[in-house]
Amino acid sequence: MPTSQLPTQFHELISTHQLPILVDFWAEWCGPCKTLAPTIKQIAQDFKGKLTVIKVNVDEKQQLAAEHRIQGIPTLMLFDKGQVVWRISGALPYDQLKAELASRLK
Numbered sequence: 001m002p003t004s005q006l007p008t009q010f011h012e013l014i015s016t017h018q019l020p021i022l023v024d025f026w027a028e029w030c031g032p033c034k035t036l037a038p039t040i041k042q043i044a045q046d047f048k049g050k051l052t053v054i055k056v057n058v059d060e061k062q063q064l065a066a067e068h069r070i071q072g073i074p075t076l077m078l079f080d081k082g083q084v085v086w087r088i089s090g091a092l093p094y095d096q097l098k099a100e101l102a103s104r105l106k
Contacts, residue, residue: 023054
């Protein structure tokens, strides 16, 4: 798939998807990203049917990362109907992340 189509597909997904989307911007070399990975996986299971989780590798999708002003990773962004409704950088503990998302997915 041509790289030029990636942002278009991403925007279409976040704009038209029926569920809110949690985007995890990460990189393979990022220690905190690796620490957060099991938490993200558990969140995806806990919020199944209420939330969709996708991961964006910033090294592979540099244009997308730049467009969303990703300056530090991991960065989590919650989109609802194409709009960013929550954003945070850094690795959150599971309980804190679950509470943050639960308060926004009512």
